[in-house]
Amino acid sequence: MTQSPHTAAQSANGQTATGQTVGDRSADQPPVMIRLEELTKRFPGAKRNAVESLTLDIHEGEIVVLVGPSGCGKTTTMKMINRIIEPSSGRIILNGQDVTTTDADTLRRKIGYVIQQTGLFPHMTIGENIATVPKLLGWDSARVRARVDELLTMVNMDPDEYRGRYPKQLSGGQQQRVGVARALGADPEVMLMDEPFGAIDPITRDRLQNEFLRLQSEVRKTIVFVTHDIDEAIKMGDRIAILQEGSRIAQYDTPERILSDPANDFVKDFIGAGASLKRLNLSRVSDIECGTWPTVRASDAHEVAHRMLADSDRSAVLVLDDAGRPVRWVSADHLRRGADAPLDQIGSVPQAVVQPRATLSDALNELVAARYAVTVVVDDQGRYQGVLDFDQLNDAIRSMRSAAVAAARTEFADEEGPS
Ligand SMILES: Nc1ncnc2c1ncn2[C@@H]1O[C@H](COP(=O)(O)OP(=O)(O)OP(=O)(O)O)[C@@H](O)[C@H]1O
Ligand SMILES: [Mg+2]
Known part of the structure; x- marks a missing residue:
């Protein structure tokens, strides 16, 4: 395996300092879309780094969920990926290209960003909000209009009814959907979503999550998704990074593995009681x-x-x-x-x-x-x-459990068996 000279946090076997494997997953994995290399942020005057040497690979088309306690550096990490916040050190590689010091505006137009608490522009209509990035990219007005309608339809909102309204004339859940539509505006390859379904009631939240997963099965974006709700992480994530203070990785793994094989006490505490019940979030009705x-x-x-x-x-x-x-x-x-x-x-x-x-x-x-x-x-x-x-x-839960046991046995045999 060839190692980039910059991945100093990784030893030759691809392990990070936190003991997690990055960047050396099996060959059938899609290519890496976002690579964070020892990304660090210290705010002026702060005693500690808000983000401390974070190294993370995110593959094309996957949803990676960053989950961790309030203040652990999730939003700071997201904002460094599109450089709303400039890193103090480290590198960001997007689609093979080092974008740590390239033009930040160009970078941001390639990345859709759903801000914590929706962040719609209050004085603009829904249509104008969604049109922001396509307009910045210089699309002609007919193309922008068609795109706005397409996106509203995608997030299950009738364009005729909603495009002319203002954000305050929508419910919380509708505003969140518009936030998602706006981030999808110019069809970016990468979406950053910071607690996109944060401040809404559980039922609407469930519905939005399901809608979003349906949408993702069509659009297949590379998504970094922040939440501090472990249940949401398990439901939404192809992989989950459980973060401690300073965005230090406690475990970076599939939801299955995090539930069945938590790496340490911090992860165990974070999952909390009822890990078996949480497994119900892993399987779908389908x-x-x-x-x-x-x-x-x-x-x-x-x-x-x-x-x-x-x-x-x-x-x-x-x-x-x-x-x-x-x-x-x-x-x-x-x-x-x-x-x-x-x-x-x-x-x-x-x-x-x-x-x-x-x-x-x-x-x-x-x-x-x-x-x-x-x-x-x-x-x-x-x-x-x-x-x-x-x-x-009940049958489904039993078969999930035996599948998990069988998988653990195979893996054990792989590790222990002759190579
Ligand atoms: N602009 C800033 N200036 C100074 N310190 C900051 C700034 N933004 C964030 N911080 C600090 O950096 C740390 C990480 O903040 P961040 O917003 O990334 O946390 P978070 O994980 O997103 O939390 P939450 O779950 O509450 O949204 C916190 O200690 C915070 O006080
Ligand atoms: Mg935050």
Whole structure:
């Protein structure tokens, strides 16, 4: 393996001073997109370095999450990557090119940045906010307008309704989405996202996370994502860097490995209690097979629903609308009470509904409160796909656990076996 003369923090086997492996992952890894080399920041007059000799490789197309306690240097690290803050020492290599001292404006236009607390310009409309970087790049107005509409659609906001509004006329969650849309403006290869879903309620946050992962499966950006929530890190990250004060790396690894094999007490404390429950954040609904449930169409006669109920051991049928979306649970009791009403006007509205990208943790959460002890699974368009119950979740958790044990054994055998 050839070593760059500048990677002094790495010994010949690619280990950093913190004992973590960087830059020598298997050959099938995509190329390194961002390399931080001994990046250090000392603010004027400060007693300690805010960031202390951080060395980190981020590969093309992956989401790397920086997670760590408040004040540990996450934002400072992000701002050094696009040089809003100039490093005191160290280097930043972007796509093979040393950008530590190149023109900072040019650099920033290549990198999308979602600022902690959205940071939308209050006096500009949503459309103008999103258009900022494309305009700076000199795109003609028709192209800018088309891009704004495309981006609003991408983050699930109707362009006609929102492009002319001002940030204060949006909800917190909508502002966060606009923040993401603005960062995607000029289609940058790299996105820096500093607690992009920080100040919003847990339910909206979950939805934004899922939307964002869907978006990422299409756009495949290289993303550095900051949070101080370990659950969010596990859900969003392909790899997670757990940082201590001064952005010192406590562990840089996949979420699986961090949960199953924390490197030290700091990581253990950071994960906190309930590591097994947190594993539910590792798998998605789409990873497991869902079950079936008797369904009827909203336009069907009551007779059809009666027959369905008689033929199954379930106590309700699920009513789907014309597009195949679940709209009601209807039981025998509902049918009796709502004798003449159409099926989509009786019964109860399904509350426990998840999309394929939801985690098993999300599904379990829904399930706990669900009426018929199942979570309904729908696709991105909200169309019925199947159901999940406790037994299926339990099976999935068991197989995850045996897979983790098997992987650990293989690795142990690899390490111990003859080379
Ligand atoms: N402009 C500045 N001048 C002096 N010190 C600063 C400046 N910005 C940050 N610091 C200090 O650097 C350290 C790291 O701050 P930073 O904002 O990077 O933390 P963080 O990990 O992003 O925290 P949080 O989770 O609260 O956002 C802190 O001790 C902070 O007080
Ligand atoms: Mg911060």
